[in-house]
Amino acid sequence: MVEQTLYSITQFYPEIIVTVTLCVIIVADLLTKKESHTTGWILLGGFVLAGFTLLLQVGRNESVFFDMIAIDPFSLFFKLILLLAGIFVILFSVQSRELDQYMNRIGEYYMLLAGMMLGMMLMVSSTNLLMLFLAFELTSLSSYVLVGFTKHSKRSSESSMKYIIYGAVSSGVMLYGFSLLIGTTGAVDIYGINEALAAGTDQTLILNISVLMILVGMGFKIAVVPFHFWAPDIYEGAPISIAAILAVASKIAAFGLLIRFFSISFADAGGISATGAWQGVEGIHWNLLLGVMAALAMIVGNLTALRQDNIKRMLAYSSIAHAGYILMGVVILAAEGLTSVMIYLFIYLFMNLGAFYVAMLFSNKIGSESIEKYKGLGKRAPLQGVALTIFLVSLTGIPPTGGFVAKLYIFGAAVSAGWIWLVVIAGITTVISLFYYIRVVRNMYFYGSESGNDPLQFNVWSNVILLALLIPTLLLGIYFAPVLEFARNSIHLFGM
Amino acid sequence: MIQWLAEPGLTHFLIVSAILFSLGLMAILSKRNVIMVLMGVELILNSANINMIAFSRFTDLGLDGQMIGLFVIIIAAAEAAVALAIVLNIYNRFRSINLDEISLLKG
Numbered sequence: 052m053v054e055q056t057l058y059s060i061t062q063f064y065p066e067i068i069v070t071v072t073l074c075v076i077i078v079a080d081l082l083t084k085k086e087s088h089t090t091g092w093i094l095l096g097g098f099v100l101a102g103f104t105l106l107l108q109v110g111r112n113e114s115v116f117f118d119m120i121a122i123d124p125f126s127l128f129f130k131l132i133l134l135l136a137g138i139f140v141i142l143f144s145v146q147s148r149e150l151d152q153y154m155n156r157i158g159e160y161y162m163l164l165a166g167m168m169l170g171m172m173l174m175v176s177s178t179n180l181l182m183l184f185l186a187f188e189l190t191s192l193s194s195y196v197l198v199g200f201t202k203h204s205k206r207s208s209e210s211s212m213k214y215i216i217y218g219a220v221s222s223g224v225m226l227y228g229f230s231l232l233i234g235t236t237g238a239v240d241i242y243g244i245n246e247a248l249a250a251g252t253d254q255t256l257i258l259n260i261s262v263l264m265i266l267v268g269m270g271f272k273i274a275v276v277p278f279h280f281w282a283p284d285i286y287e288g289a290p291i292s293i294a295a296i297l298a299v300a301s302k303i304a305a306f307g308l309l310i311r312f313f314s315i316s317f318a319d320a321g322g323i324s325a326t327g328a329w330q331g332v333e334g335i336h337w338n339l340l341l342g343v344m345a346a347l348a349m350i351v352g353n354l355t356a357l358r359q360d361n362i363k364r365m366l367a368y369s370s371i372a373h374a375g376y377i378l379m380g381v382v383i384l385a386a387e388g389l390t391s392v393m394i395y396l397f398i399y400l401f402m403n404l405g406a407f408y409v410a411m412l413f414s415n416k417i418g419s420e421s422i423e424k425y426k427g428l429g430k431r432a433p434l435q436g437v438a439l440t441i442f443l444v445s446l447t448g449i450p451p452t453g454g455f456v457a458k459l460y461i462f463g464a465a466v467s468a469g470w471i472w473l474v475v476i477a478g479i480t481t482v483i484s485l486f487y488y489i490r491v492v493r494n495m496y497f498y499g500s501e502s503g504n505d506p507l508q509f510n511v512w513s514n515v516i517l518l519a520l521l522i523p524t525l526l527l528g529i530y531f532a533p534v535l536e537f538a539r540n541s542i543h544l545f546g547m
Numbered sequence: 548m549i550q551w552l553a554e555p556g557l558t559h560f561l562i563v564s565a566i567l568f569s570l571g572l573m574a575i576l577s578k579r580n581v582i583m584v585l586m587g588v589e590l591i592l593n594s595a596n597i598n599m600i601a602f603s604r605f606t607d608l609g610l611d612g613q614m615i616g617l618f619v620i621i622i623a624a625a626e627a628a629v630a631l632a633i634v635l636n637i638y639n640r641f642r643s644i645n646l647d648e649i650s651l652l653k654g
Contacts, residue, residue, distance in 0.1 A: 181615050188622050192629055199633055208633070208640045209649050215630050216584055220575055223591035226619065227568055230598035237602075239611045284652040 059115035062122045064104040065130060066172055072097025073165040080158025087154075088145045090161040095141045097165065102134045114545055118240045119179045121311075121545040126176035128393060128541035129307040132400055133175070136300040137168045139404050142516050143292040148415040149201055150290060160200055164296075167193035171300055175307030178315070178545070179240045180229050183308065187225075187268070190304065191218050194297060198289040210288025217271065217281040225268025231261035241315045242546050248317065259335050269312070272305035275374045276347040283359075286367035291414060294363055295407035298370045303396050306377060310392070313337075314384055315546055342382045342473050348375030349480040356487045362410045362420050365487060366403070369446060372484060373399060376477060380461050383468040386542055391460035393538035398445075398453040398527050405442040405520035409435050412517075416507045422491055427500025429492075432507040434514060436495050438521050443488040445524050448481055453527030560601035567594035581634050581644045585627065592623045 060067070075097075076090045083089040105127060112123045141164070144150060150157065170189030177183045195218060199211025233239055235254045236247035252258060270278040286294040317337070352372030359365040377399070380392035412435055413428060414420050429436035445452035458481065465474045527534060567590055574587030596616045603612025634644055641649050 181611075181618060185618060185622070188626070192625060195629055195633065199636065202636050203640075205640050206651055208636050209651055211633050212581065212637050212649065213652075215626075215633055216575075216581070216588075219585070219588040219626055219630065220591070223571070223588055223595070226592060226595040227598070230564075230595040230602070230615075233608065233612070233615070234598060234602035234606065237606055237608050239608075239615070287652050 055115075055117065059120075062108065062111070062113070062115045063120070064107070065101040065134075066169060068097055068101040068104060069165055069169045069172065072101075073162055073169065076158060076162045076165060080162070085155045085157075088157065090158045091141050091145050094161045094165055095138060098134050098138050098141070098168070102131065102138075105130055105134070112543060112545055114178065118242065119182045120173070120176050121178045122176065123543055123545040124541040125311065125544045126307070128537070129175035129303065130172050132397055133168065133171050133300050133304060136296065136303070136400055136404065137164070139408075139516070139520070140164070140292050140296045140300070143295060143404075143408055143411060146415070146513055146516075147290060147292050147411060150292075152203065153201060156200075160197065163193045163197050163200075167197065167296070168300075171304035174304045175311070177308075178242065178311070180233060180244075181239060183312070184222075184226060184229060187222060187272070187308070190301065191222060191272075194293070194301060197293045198285055198297075200293065201290050204288075206288040207290070208288075210285045213281060213288075214285045221268045221271035221278065224264050228261040228264025228266075228268070231257055232265065235261065241312060244316045245318060245546075262337070263335075265312070269305060269309045270344065273302050273309065273374050273378070274371050275344055275378055276351045276371065277344075279348065279351070279371045279374075282371055283355075283364045283367040286370075287361055287364045287420075291363065291407055291411040291420075294367075295404055295411075298366065298407065299400055299403050302370065302374060303400070306381070306392065306396065310381060310384070310389065311544060313381075314389075315544060318547065338382050338384070341378060342470060345375045345378035345382060346473055346476045348372060348378065349477055353480040353483045353487075356484070359487070360421050360423060362413075362422055362425075362491070363407075365422065365491075366406055366410070369484065369488075370403065372480065373403070373446070375480075376458065376461055379465050379470070379473055379477060382470065382473070383464055385464075385468060387464040387467065389542040390535070390538045391457075391464040393541060394460050394531070394534055395457040397534055397538070398457040398524070401520050401523045401527070402442050402445040402452070402454055405438065405517070405524060406446065408517065408520060409439040409442065412509060412513060416509075417502070422494055424502075425491060425494045426498035427495070427504070428507075429495035430506075431500060431504065432509065434517065435507075435509065438517050439495070440492045441521060441524060443491060445528070447485050447488050449485075451525070451528040453524045453531070455528055456531050557601055557605040560597055560605075564594040564597035564601070567591075567597065579646050581637070581646060584646070585630050585634070588630075589623060589627065592619055592626075595619065 072094055076093055079090055079093055108122055108127055114121050167190055170186050173186035174190060177186050195211055195215040198214050199207055201207040235252060235257050236244045238244045238247050274282040349372050352368045352375060356365050356368035377392055377395050380388045417424055445454035448454040448458035462474050571587040571590030575584050578584050596619050599612040599616045602608045638644055
């Protein structure tokens with residue numbers, strides 16, 4: 052027992068480092084002078100260090116802490132992209148003008164960011180339902196506070212209140228689903244649940260209800276229709292750096308959780324087969340249900356985004372649509388589907404963070420998030436204008452950007468698994484999405500400026516970060532073999 | 548019927564928890580006061596707790612159920628603390644905690 056615990060700790064360094072960083076930030080916040088981002092740089096160092104210790108886990112495929120946490124290629128992939136997203140969000144926050152007014156409390160901001168990252172890293176690796184719920188709540192509780200961090204703003208306060216109400220209800224419903232699932236199967240870890248289901252159960256109705264309830268909680272976190280209604284309000288009210296981490300990291304972590312939970316709990320004895328891993332539960336056709344949810348997310352997200360004026364709100368609806376595209380890969384859940392989901396998530400990280408970043412830079416300078424106010428910005432800020440155009444083109448999925456490769460793999464996997472109607476809907480909605488993405492570009496380039504023609508000044512540092520997001524977005528469109536290889540090697544879940 | 552009521556078993560507890568869950572959901576959907584909505588959330592969390600502990604007592608789940616119950620109580624307390632802080636801030640901004648009056652964000 053002691054050996055197992057001691058060994059587990061050696062496999063737990065990344066999480067331990069993030070936790071220690073959290074504690075260091077609390078102390079450093081007391082010691083350093085206020086009005087500086089020192090704590091942010093400490094957190095950045097912590098994330099980088101955690102990333103390095105993660106690389107020590109390459110090739111491991113085991114379960115630690117008595118089947119609480121899985122250390123496998125799948126969790127490694129997700130933790131790496133989560134840390135990458137976290138690092139970018141810290142770099143965004145350092146430059147955000149929205150947070151200037153709250154500099155005396157900035158230590159709390161980074162502390163909560165560390166807590167959120169810890170929760171997300173545990174979300175993608177936990178294999179025990181209790182652990183899973185605790186990680187879920189750790190992420191949620193930190194993000195409720197972060198959304199309302201700019202507390203003098205009415206919008207921010209309102210969005211944080213809406214977030215905690217919706218979030219608490221959906222996680223409560225999920226917990227009730229867990230309790231029914233635990234009761235009917237008599238196991239608290241997902242391997243035990245799988246064994247119990249394989250042995251057969253006579254409680255099909257309760258089992259189906261419980262899985263539906265669990266889907267409510269997870270669907271809420273990935274913001275997929277019909278659990279999407281919170282996303283636009285929360286993204287609009289939250290500081291842009293927090294909206295970015297919610298749209299990217301929190302969504303990625305929830306997908307990791309969803310994939311691990313469903314593919315291990317409900318896999319048949321053969322593991323992930325060509326047709327997917329949905330044979331475990333009788334009754335509802337789970338892949339059809341998820342397919343319909345994905346289709347609805349694509350339709351509702353893209354159609355509603357058409358008439359938005361606030362860029363954050365538009366990106367929120369676009370992220371709902373993207374959740375639909377990614378869910379398409381989850382529906383298939385065969386090896387090919389999982390690979391395409393991981394490629395999509397990796398590319399989505401760069402293009403969506405990039406779009407939020409340029410929105411933040413513009414908001415810093417012109418003090419507005421309205422797309423109407425973007426008129427003439429293409430000439431006043433050439434690099435930022437071109438970058439935003441490329442990010443939006445990539446989000447649409449037009450070659451030669453990364454978004455095209457991402458969509459290509461997802462669509463290809465869906466076609467070869469026989470989900471033709473889903474691909475048709477996805478194709479049509481992609482064309483629709485072009486309209487609202489291009490509207491931003493049109494405003495930037497084809498209209499004269501209404502508020503002065505002087506060029507906007509950005510410092511070198513902000514351009515470097517912009518290029519760090521822009522170059523991968525472009526590069527992944529033409530040279531993506533390493534990512535493909537990385538994703539192919541990362542689909543191995545422990546216990547499959 | 549009397550006999551069934553006199554000997555409480557797993558079913559009784561599950562029925563109570565299902566009723567509690569429905570009441571919580573009712574409160575969330577019908578109440579306009581934020582505090583009442585949060586109380587509905589507490590009902591939902593506690594109904595899940597009753598389930599866990601009933602399963603732990605009447606099936607071979609063992610102590611795991613009790614353990615989860617303990618953790619859920621802590622989570623519920625943390626969530627209530629955060630929620631009340633947010634509601635206090637809402638009151639300072641809007642001078643109201645009625646959900647219908649707090650709607651700047653829509654569309």
